[in-house]
């Protein structure tokens with residue numbers, strides 16, 4: 176994050192933020208007993224993309240309750256089955272419009288345990304509690320859904336089990352299944368793949384070199400920190416206020432409900448000499464493709480003193496810029512600005528994928544996504560990197576997907592820091608300090624995990640009492 180410039184030029188190809196993607200639920204609530212007792216769901220289907228191949232599949236769905244008692248939609252899941260374009264293809268879900276609200280509809284992808292000629296994957300639709308219930312006889316209304324290849328190559332629909340080329344108007348469609356609890360209440364899955372006996376889509380891949388650290392340390396001088404591969408920064412230099420120090424003793428650890436949490440405290444009294452920034456990073460630059468995750472607590476206000484400083488709270492990966500505009504540079508950022516900065520007036524969260532940059536005169540080649548709102552509090556941050564794209568999630572929701580042009584060419588370190596863009600946000604010389612907390616960090620090499628799989632894996636480490644593991648090989 177050697178970001179010397181005040182102005183950062185953002186890529187024109189800003190990633191449009193797609194809402195309500197990804198999987199939000201780490202674990203579905205247990206289905207209520209007898210949910211399907213008075214049985215009856217019907218799924219109706221039409222498509223608004225009827226081509227044998229298309230830019231995206233557009234299964235539009237309605238779920239109707241034909242039973243005699245109300246059905247809670249959060250107990251219902253619907254699966255659309257398809258044959259992947261290639262074994263390595265990955266897909267993204269989006270909701271264009273829905274009577275129940277796209278924010279109440281999530282889509283995740285799964286792999287069938289017993290692939291057939293027309294189905295080896297499925298799109299599973301589920302609902303948040305905000306979708307409410309269906310009274311007897313009621314339906315969800317239109318759910319205008321779509322999915323596409325991550326790399327935006329065409330999808331071949333003609334070989335997809337659930338695709339109905341002629342279905343230009345809604346009609347009952349048994350090639351899509353609905354299930355409630357342990358019962359399939361509508362439709363027929365492709366042979367041998369009944370959804371009530373699935374491979375659990377929250378199961379993480381069985382192996383893959385992994386770094387997990389729950390940040391269970393006593394202080395910044397705890398010898399385990401270095402032994403586990405971390406460096407608590409003390410050397411001067413950017414980013415941030417020129418002349419500021421990077422203060423290792425402002426990196427502290429405390430127990431919260433039996434779980435150790437790391438705190439990065441950044442403080443200032445309005446001068447460079449009084450400004451103390453914080454950073455912790457892996458000494459090894461050995462992390463490239465795969466999944467990165469951290470649980471981070473951002474804050475909007477100082478712990479004490481006057482508010483308003485232009486602060487950056489981060490989780491990122493980075494390597495070194497060997498020359499201005501060298502294309503083998505790589506950096507992937509979560510950056511939260513609680514008080515604005517970089518021309519922004521107020522809270523904003525950026526995710527940014529860097530091809531390269533030139534410090535002077537400043538020029539950046541990157542792609543970013545942004546949301547202008549408060550992110551004060553704890554958040555689950557996930558970024559995945561495969562050979563096609565970089566995808567960011569916040570709290571299980573898709574936040575942005577960035578293009579292959581920004582993929583890393585070389586391995587990187589993993590970093591957290593909190594720093595001040597400048598001292599122009601608050602001119603007071605009254606001391607103030609800001610906290611950024613980190614619960615854990617996870618990296619799984621060369622595996623793209625869903626946010627739900629990240630949650631499962633972290634849960635497994637904790638159930639085993641493991642607070643640190645690093646099986647990622649040195650490069």
Ligand SMILES: [Ca+2]
Nearest residue numbers: 258331332335
């Ligand atoms: Ca297909």
Ligand SMILES: [Ca+2]
Nearest residue numbers: 502503504530
């Ligand atoms: Ca690059």
Ligand SMILES: [Ca+2]
Nearest residue numbers: 389435614615
């Ligand atoms: Ca922890």
